[in-house]
Amino acid sequence: MCVSSSTQWIKLQKHIFSLRNPKRTRVHVLRLARRRKQWEEKVGSDILLRNLRLYMENISILEENEKLRKKATLLHQENLALVSEFQKKFPVSIDSIDLRGG
Template sequence: MCMNSSELITGTAITSIYASFRLRRSSSKRFNLRVHGLNRRRKSDMVGVKVEMEIKNLKLYMENQTIMEENQKLRKKALLLHQENQALLSQIQNKLSSQLGN
């Protein structure tokens, strides 16, 4: 009877070699399927992410415009208050100088 290589290796060794080969082969197929599925999912997710980012960007832009308008109004109000303050200060100085002059 001729002995082939499988008869030289014990039964458990053959089973473990076959199992590891099978795992590698099936895991690579699963990996490829996962990658393809992931890529498709990523593309569709990227569209959703892009739309979300554009919406957030638009909201932030509008909020920024509102803040800039409010800032401009506050600057004008601050300028008016400063001018009023200067006018009142001038009036006080005129009264003081007239009282000291008398």
């Protein structure tokens, strides 16, 4: 009985499939595939643009960071030179400091 019911099921499937318009189904599938491809291309191009924008922003930040690092180095060197000049003008010996506070 199972064999005959499965045979009937197969016949029913073939009949339903034959009622469909295979050309229409194929065109529908092709349209869906084309629409999906267009969507993927759009999403892919959006991601590429966002990636490019972030890359350019990153480069800009790195360049600004390098400029600030150079500026900080120059300021540090200037600070050391000023401290050195100050120590030359006002030498302080440990003996001259009154640690007792008065």
